[in-house]
Amino acid sequence: MHMRTRVGLGAVATGIATTLFTATAIAAPEPGAPGAGDPYYPFAGNGGYDVSHYDIRLTYQPATDQLAGTTTIRAKTTQSLSSFDLDFGLHVNSVLVNNIPAQFHPHPDENGELVVTPAKPLNPNQTITVVVNYADTPSKVVIDGYTAWKKTPDGALAVDEPQNSQWWFPANDHPTDKATYDISVEVPDNVSALSNGTLVRKTKQRAGWTRWNWRSTQPQATYLATLEVGAFEVDQSITPDGKPFVTAYDPATGESLEAAKSSVERTPEIDEFLGTKFGPYPFEAQGGVVSTGLSFALEAQTRPVYGAAFFRSGSNTSVVAHENAHQWFGDAVSLGRWSDIWLNEGFASYAEYLWSEHEGEGTPAELAQYIYDLYPADDPFWQVLPGDPGAAKQFDDAVYDRGALTLQALRSTVGDEAFFKILQTWVAEHKGGAARIEDFIALSERVSGKPLQDLFRTWLFTAGKPAAGPNGASTFAAAVRPVPKSYPQIQRTHELLAAADGH
Structure with missing residues (x-):
């Protein structure tokens, strides 16, 4: 039986204070989750904290493939933490x-x-500074059966998707945790070190x-942070709207070097055009790097x-348009899960x-119809679901091609005005x-x-x-030429992408 008793005002106040204290008491510290909850890659990313900035300061020796340095991570905890994880595969000296x-x-x-287990537990909403010192030979580090670090004759490339940061800086490696970056890399004088954003300074110590000191001031996913070291021909200029424009070319490109320059040097023109469709270019710098060390x-x-x-x-300005369109779709707006790769x-x-x-090389309606007609109904192409292709098919041709057809079908259904308003609103929001x-x-x-x-x-x-x-009319094919002039170039783009170890 519960007996009701009368208590004094002071006791009531004390009880209220105790109740409030209990309600706001910090939860017992627990380990942060070892993954961000992505079904395709359960251990990608981590739980318990959000990163705001990475300061990556490295020295790299191409002759031996030795990478050494320190990454400083600025983050805020999202829970009470007894420990937390970092996605990283190199040898760590201290934390x-x-x-x-x-x-x-x-x-x-x-x-x-x-x-990582701190000396004492971390409170929720606590700002933390994590300093990781490390040294290793990245090309010898194998994670999940492969290495994303690509050693080249005169340097190396930290370029890959969906992961590449684990081979050169510790991170919360999932696109949902974006941060700003300072990337500083010391290399021998005979090579260059390219990365993202603006080249703030080059120094000799x-x-x-x-x-080489680079700075990215806009939120950036970890797989989009890159490092390219090699004997590149580096060109610096300013875009017509005042942005730094840095390009770099591998001399080993040989006879194709001028073709590469004729394509990549048009990036500001292409971005200006894409801006008329998608909204203003979202970042502070532009550029491109061409290397013989990649097949994608x-x-x-x-x-x-x-x-x-x-x-x-x-x-090949088609591939330049493709990769720069990602500056809006994929970079400015990242996917929430890797199953959303269609976005x-x-x-x-x-x-x-x-x-x-x-x-003047074929309209979207013509090109989409050509792709639609190219694959018969019994082709395996139609069995891949662009909206959820599975990790093994994440970079399948259908994600690219059927994915583009989906957008043409949407455009045909809602009309041009609504279609481009959708794209621009998506980026803006x-x-x-x-x-x-x-x-x-x-x-x-x-x-x-409309219901869609x-x-x-x-x-x-x-x-x-x-x-x-994709154009909503079965008779449309009869009205277009059989093979649009631009298609062979687009097809070549997909062949190269598909050849890159599934990336």
């Missing part, structure tokens, strides 16, 4: 958390995962070595990286169609963050005022060839 030495060890169940291209933020083979048959690749592929029309496919569908319905669930279900999430083409 400091708020200037106090911390314990650290590899995750027992996951290669490429570092567990000792004979034979030069330090990657949309590194502000400075895409291209395999030299893209230009072996002549200039990156379908949109960048459709940008190739838009650029083709601008160049989510710039600097991440979003999901369902968010795009909801936005499309809101802007167009069936359209997206058919094109993104249903196996088999859609009965109606």
Whole structure:
């Protein structure tokens, strides 16, 4: 039986204070999750904190592939933490958390995962500074059966997707945790060190070595942070609208070098055109790097990286349009999960169609119809779901091509005015963050005022060839030329992308 008793006012106040204290008491410290919850890559990213800035200061010796230095991470905790993980595979010498030495060890169940235990637990909403000192030979570090670090005859490339940071800086390696960057790399005088953003300064502190200092001021996903070291020909200029424009070319590109320059040097022109479709260019710098050390291209933020083979048959502005479209779709607005890869690749592929029309080499309607007609109904191409292709098919041709057809089907359904308003609103509302496919569908319905669930279900999430083409008319094919002039270039782009170990 509960007996009711009368208490004095002071006791009531004390009880209230005790209750309030109990309600606001800090939860018992727990380890941060070893992953961000992505179904495709369960150990990608980490729980318990959000990173605001990476300061990466390295020295790299190409002759021995020795990388050494320190990464300082500025972050804020999102829970009470007894320990937290960093995605990293190199040998670590020491870790400091708020200037106090911390314990650290590899995750027992996951290669490429570092567990850090601070000297004392961390409170929620606490700003922390984590300093990791390390040294290793990145090309010898294997994580999940491969290495994303690419050793070249005169340097190396830290360029890959969906992961590459684990081979050169510790991170919360998932696109949903974006940060700003300072990247400073000292290399021998005979090579250059390229990265993202603006080249703030080049300095010499000792004979034979030069330090390259880069700064990215806009939120950037970890896989978009890149490092290219080599004997590049580096060109610096200013875009017509006043942005730093830095390009770099591998001399080993050989006979294709001028074709590469004829393509990449047009980046400001291409970005200006894309801006008329997608909204203002979202970053502080532009550029591009061409290397013989890659067989694919990657949309590194502000400075895409291209395999030299893209230009072996002549200039290729199609791939430049593709990778720079990612500056809006993939970089400014990142995917919420890797299953949302259509938000990156379908949109960048459709940008190739838009650029083709601008160049007078085939309209988006013509190119989309050609792709639709190219694959018969029984082709395996139609069995891959662009909206959820699975990790093994994440970079399948269907994600790119059927993904672009989805956008043409949307355009045919809602009309040009609503279509481009959808694209521009998407970037404006989510710039600097991440979003999901369902968010795009909801936005499309809101802007167009039309029910679109069936359209997206058919094109993104249903196996088999859609009965109606991307232009909404089965007779459309008869009105277009059989092979648009620009298609061979677009096809070459996909062949190279598909050849890159599935990337």
